Amino acid sequence: MSYPAQFxxxxxxxxxxxxxxxxxxxITDYAQHELGDVVFVELPAAGSSLTTGKTFSSVESVxxxxxxxxxxxxxxxxxxxxxxxxxESINSDPHGAGWLVKVKxxxxxxxxxxMDAAAYEAYIEEKKKEASA
Amino acid sequence: xxxxxxxxxxxxxxxxxxRKGVGLFDVSHMGDIRMHTAQRLGGALEAVQHITMxxxxxxxxxxxxxxxxxxxxxxxxxxxIVHRLGQDDYLLVINAGTREKDIDWVRKNTGSFDCAVExxxxxxxxxxxQGPRAVELLKKLTDANLDAVKTYWFTHxxxxxxxxxxxxxxxxxxxxxxxxxxxxxxxTSESVWNEVVDAGKEFGIAPCGLGARNTLRLESKMALxxxxxxxxxxxWEAGLDRYCKIEKGEFIGRAELEKARARGNSRTLIxxxxxxxxxxxxxxxxxxxxxxxxxYVTSGSPSPTLGKNIALAxxxxxxxxxxxxxxxxxxxxxxxxxxxxxxxYKRIRKAIAS
Numbered sequence: 001m002s003y004p005a006q007f008x009x010x011x012x013x014x015x016x017x018x019x020x021x022x023x024x025x026x027i028t029d030y031a032q033h034e035l036g037d038v039v040f041v042e043l044p045a046a047g048s049s050l051t052t053g054k055t056f057s058s059v060e061s062v063x064x065x066x067x068x069x070x071x072x073x074x075x076x077x078x079x080x081x082x083x084x085x086x087x088e089s090i091n092s093d094p095h096g097a098g099w100l101v102k103v104k105x106x107x108x109x110x111x112x113x114x115m116d117a118a119a120y121e122a123y124i125e126e127k128k129k130e131a132s133a
Numbered sequence: 134x135x136x137x138x139x140x141x142x143x144x145x146x147x148x149x150x151x152r153k154g155v156g157l158f159d160v161s162h163m164g165d166i167r168m169h170t171a172q173r174l175g176g177a178l179e180a181v182q183h184i185t186m187x188x189x190x191x192x193x194x195x196x197x198x199x200x201x202x203x204x205x206x207x208x209x210x211x212x213x214i215v216h217r218l219g220q221d222d223y224l225l226v227i228n229a230g231t232r233e234k235d236i237d238w239v240r241k242n243t244g245s246f247d248c249a250v251e252x253x254x255x256x257x258x259x260x261x262x263q264g265p266r267a268v269e270l271l272k273k274l275t276d277a278n279l280d281a282v283k284t285y286w287f288t289h290x291x292x293x294x295x296x297x298x299x300x301x302x303x304x305x306x307x308x309x310x311x312x313x314x315x316x317x318x319x320x321t322s323e324s325v326w327n328e329v330v331d332a333g334k335e336f337g338i339a340p341c342g343l344g345a346r347n348t349l350r351l352e353s354k355m356a357l358x359x360x361x362x363x364x365x366x367x368x369w370e371a372g373l374d375r376y377c378k379i380e381k382g383e384f385i386g387r388a389e390l391e392k393a394r395a396r397g398n399s400r401t402l403i404x405x406x407x408x409x410x411x412x413x414x415x416x417x418x419x420x421x422x423x424x425x426x427x428x429y430v431t432s433g434s435p436s437p438t439l440g441k442n443i444a445l446a447x448x449x450x451x452x453x454x455x456x457x458x459x460x461x462x463x464x465x466x467x468x469x470x471x472x473x474x475x476x477x478y479k480r481i482r483k484a485i486a487s
Contacts, residue, residue: 036137036344037145039435040412040442042464058464060412062144062435063136063344 001029004095008071008111009120015095016071021108025071026099027059027090030124035061038090043079043100050074050103052110057100059090072110074103134159134343141339148348148437150339151306152478155264157329158341160305161317162229164254166239169222176247177221184242184385185215185225186368188378192217197285197301199376201368202238203386207393209362209371211235214303216287224299226259226312228358242385258322262329263310263349265480266336271311273332275300284309293328295321305346307353308480351432352478354404354445360415360431361402361445367393370447372402400428400447404475405459409468413444413461419452420460420467427452430461436477443477444470 007015013031017024032038040060050056050070057068079101083089090098105111115123137144150156168177181189187200194217202210211231216224227235236252243250262271268279277290277300287301292313304310315325330338347357356362361371368377368390379387407413413433418426433444444461452459457472 036143040410042411060435062148062348062437065412065414 001095003028003117003120005117007095007117008114009117009123010069010071010114011123012069013124014068014071016111016114018105018108018111021105022077022102023072023074023105023108023111024099024102027066027068027094028120028124029094030127031066032091032094032098035059035066035090036063037061038087041080041083041087041090041100043083044076046076046078048076050076050101059087059100068100071114072103072108073106075106076101076103078102134162134346136344137342138340141341144342144344144348145437147339147341147345150337151264151308151310151341151345151349152438153265154337154339155262155266155270155310155333156306156339156341156345157326157333158261158263158346159258159322159326160261160312161258161322163259164227164229164232164235164252165257165259165314166225166227166236167218167223167249167251167253168225168239168243169219169249169251171247171249173247174221177223177249180243180246180248180250181215181223181225182381182384183246184239185213186377186384186386187215188381189215189217189223190381194219195286195288197287197303199285201362201373201376202235203368203384203390204364205385205389207367207369207386207390208364209358209366209368210238210364211358212356212362212373214301216299216301224253231358256317257314258317258325259312259314260322260325260329261304261306261310261312262333263304263306263341264308264336266333267308267310270329270333270336270338271300271313274328279311293325295325305355306349307355307476307478308349347432348434348437351434351443351445352436352438352476354476357432366447369393370398370400370402398450401450401453402431403446403448403453404473404477405430405433405444405446405461405470406473406477407442407444407461407468407470408458409470411461411463411466411468412442413446413463413468413470417444418462419446419448419470420462421452422458422460424460424467426462427459433461438478443473445475 292298419428428448
């Protein structure tokens, strides 16, 4: 699966796509792959606030819980309600239907500090090498 | 053994393959200790009886039993399967994580017996073929009469051309299945693995990893060391009474277990099912209505077979009745659960064909 060029990426494998000061956040294909079958997603309520680097959600597979960290600060406008019924969307379409939250960003320029697709792909290549070494 | 095999479709697919068809596990990390007569026949049995809690004198040649090695205080060194290989000849299959400790323990505590102790862990690769189709699959690869091998019995036969292979009808999944012990040199174990996978294709075989191994054994309420059993949990607390034969005579742990029985348990192992959304994980706290901690989860996971979130936990006996409401602390939230009957999953045994 390819990593969309319009997204920005974190070292913890979240992605964020901003249009103006509105952004969508999810976890990457690499992250869903590492987790395995997702069975439960805990999401923040609309109106709650996100702080950069702090956990705001957890995604659980059969084997493990994974904390999800905010790539940027902001206020939650909407959480992806379909994940309550179809958490497996995170596995099948991590960069699309498996999105977690839409937020109003506190400071869109925060995204400048994140990786672009090429940098992220290089980063996960390193991770894979480490894992197989 | 990896956590899961992407080629099998991951943990859920592996789990389902074992419940409905057949799965293959590389459990070569398990340890094997042989205990046999040094000089006087009967010396090995005496040693086995001394270090394990079940009654090995009840075993026929070709039969195996679930048992455990205990510390003097009645807590667990490890759980083991004892196989009677011959007249005074036993094979103890032990866990990987406790292997060194177990072998030291056996040697240390059998020194005064007329018994030879051999660590065969590096000599064998153990493969587990598990699931309702396991018997059909293995029949294709062996000349042994598998229909004559009942659950917790074993035989020897040629498997994939390897003569005199130990074939035991045992496992850690709650399904019918076999564990075979082949020579551990890489070429042999790889070729057997590949032959089993090829022969299993028509049954939808899935190579299975540690993830499915854990969910399968949890649904069947089979203990995992450092979770349901450990050096600070005793036999009665773990609910393994039926494998502990106090009446057989002296063994390590017996005296303290008798005292513990007289005192009564302060905690007991129970099964839980989540009522609220959320998954109880290993180590999470169990709370009562008031939010006081009353126990802890030993193993917890979504159950792929039941589609529910299940857990095993230690709680006070007063909280152990089926239907008792309980709460699990999940990321600082109090999530409702209730005590349910165990095992969570029990296979339906086929009626004997007439």
